[in-house]
Amino acid sequence: MTTVERTIKVLWRGRWQRWPRWVARATMLWAVIYALFGLVCVLNGTSLLPFGGDSGAPVLGWAVVALGALAALVGAAVVRYGLRPALRVLLRVACGLAGITAFSLLMDVITLMVGQGVDSRAAAVNKVMAAVGAGLLAATARSDRRDAGTDAPAPSAAPRLAQLAAWAGTLAFVPYAVMKLIWASGGTFAGTTGAEMLAASERNGASGTFLTLASWGLDPTVLLAGLGVFLLWGLVRPWGQVFPRWTPFLRGRRVPRWLPLAPALLGAATLAPYGVAGVGYLTLVTTGAVTMRRGDFPSPGDALLVGWIGIVAFAVYGIALTVAARSYWLRTRVPAG
Numbered sequence: 001m002t003t004v005e006r007t008i009k010v011l012w013r014g015r016w017q018r019w020p021r022w023v024a025r026a027t028m029l030w031a032v033i034y035a036l037f038g039l040v041c042v043l044n045g046t047s048l049l050p051f052g053g054d055s056g057a058p059v060l061g062w063a064v065v066a067l068g069a070l071a072a073l074v075g076a077a078v079v080r081y082g083l084r085p086a087l088r089v090l091l092r093v094a095c096g097l098a099g100i101t102a103f104s105l106l107m108d109v110i111t112l113m114v115g116q117g118v119d120s121r122a123a124a125v126n127k128v129m130a131a132v133g134a135g136l137l138a139a140t141a142r143s144d145r146r147d148a149g150t151d152a153p154a155p156s157a158a159p160r161l162a163q164l165a166a167w168a169g170t171l172a173f174v175p176y177a178v179m180k181l182i183w184a185s186g187g188t189f190a191g192t193t194g195a196e197m198l199a200a201s202e203r204n205g206a207s208g209t210f211l212t213l214a215s216w217g218l219d220p221t222v223l224l225a226g227l228g229v230f231l232l233w234g235l236v237r238p239w240g241q242v243f244p245r246w247t248p249f250l251r252g253r254r255v256p257r258w259l260p261l262a263p264a265l266l267g268a269a270t271l272a273p274y275g276v277a278g279v280g281y282l283t284l285v286t287t288g289a290v291t292m293r294r295g296d297f298p299s300p301g302d303a304l305l306v307g308w309i310g311i312v313a314f315a316v317y318g319i320a321l322t323v324a325a326r327s328y329w330l331r332t333r334v335p336a337g
Contacts, residue, residue: 023143024083027136028075034129035068041122048126064126067097071137083144095137099269101130106270131266135258152254152334158236162327166236169320173225176313179306180219190302200296228267228317234260235324241332257332264325272322275315282307 041048042061049060074090081087105127157163179189186194198214213220234240240260245251285292285304297303 023136023139024075024078027133027140028072028079030129030133030136031068031071031075033068034133035065035072037126037129038062038064038068041126046122047120048123049120064101067094067101067133070094071098071133075140078140078143083140088141091137091141095134095141098130098134098137102127102134102266102269104270104274105131106266135262153332155238155241156331157238158324158327158331162236162323165320165323166232169232169317169324170229172313172316172320173229175309177222177225179309180222184214184219184222190306191298192296192302196296225313228321231260231263231267232317232321232324235264235321235328240328257329261325261329264321264328268318268322268325271314271318273318275311275313275318278307278311279315282311 038048038061040046042058042065046061048064070090071094074087074094077084078087078091105124158166182189183192183194183197188194198211201214202211210220213223241255243251243253243255281290282304284290285307292300292304292307294300294303297306
């Protein structure tokens with residue numbers, strides 16, 4: 001081990017040992033900022049609804065203020081009195097509320113990555129802040145359960161059920177990837193050619209990067225799906241718990257739990273309910289209970305076919321990601337000393 005690697009190891013361990021002391025203060029600071037953000041939105045009449053509507057906007061703004069105030073009070077109590085059982089319960093309640101508020105953040109991230117703007121900037125900022133707060137609140141609720149002197153469990157594979165879920169989540173994206181690659185290569189699917197899909201993407205505000213990749217036969221959403229599958233398998237295989245040998249200064253070191261768990265939990269909290277709700281809606285469309293607009297497709301039937309392919313992929317992957325994230329959480333948990 002080189003001198004630089006030893007120094008990094010000491011600094012890494014020192015920060016890990018100290019984090020329970022400052023996480024409650026960080027949570028309290030976030031809560032104050034979040035409450036002020038909600039109050040400013042209320043006073044300015046800024047809607048925090050996803051589509052920027054006015055109906056119910058003040059109520060949601062005041063809800064943000066209330067959540068921030070609750071988290072600030074609880075954080076201050078933890079700093080002053082330590083983590084008591086009642087405070088842990090309140091932290092978990094606030095964490096759950098923040099997680100609900102951050103719902104669909106991943107869809108905003110994907111929208112921005114493909115070059116389209118979000119429906120409401122204020123709502124997007126609210127989701128980002130809520131997601132950060134959910135992480136801080138969860139960390140504070142568990143801050144007394146860390147023991148820096150306890151070794152982490154050895155890297156291990158997930159149980160059979162979690163690995164089967166990973167296979168299901170991977171295979172669910174195959175029809176989606178095939179459909180997208182047919183369009184990206186200039187072919188026709190669901191009555192729509194690749195050129196027509198490219199024109200529709202440009203009409204819907206896709207960025208130049210997205211359009212360039214699509215014109216080269218590389219659909220950016222397929223690349224994102226590939227990253228999602230990589231994350232999924234990293235959660236269920238031992239290599240997802242250790243940095244690879246080719247990473248400088250970090251080779252052989254344990255991957256911090258939050259690094260894969262943060263995107264996994266965000267993805268699971270977004271895609272699983274989004275996909276399940278989508279399956280319910282498409283079932284109603286298929287049975288004729290409700291109608292579906294054809295959008296950019298020649299007929300409602302074509303739009304329904306594409307909808308089923310996309311929604312099933314999101315639903316199965318979201319559930320698989322939930323199972324894999326839970327398994328990773330349990331397998332990498334450091335026992336209290």
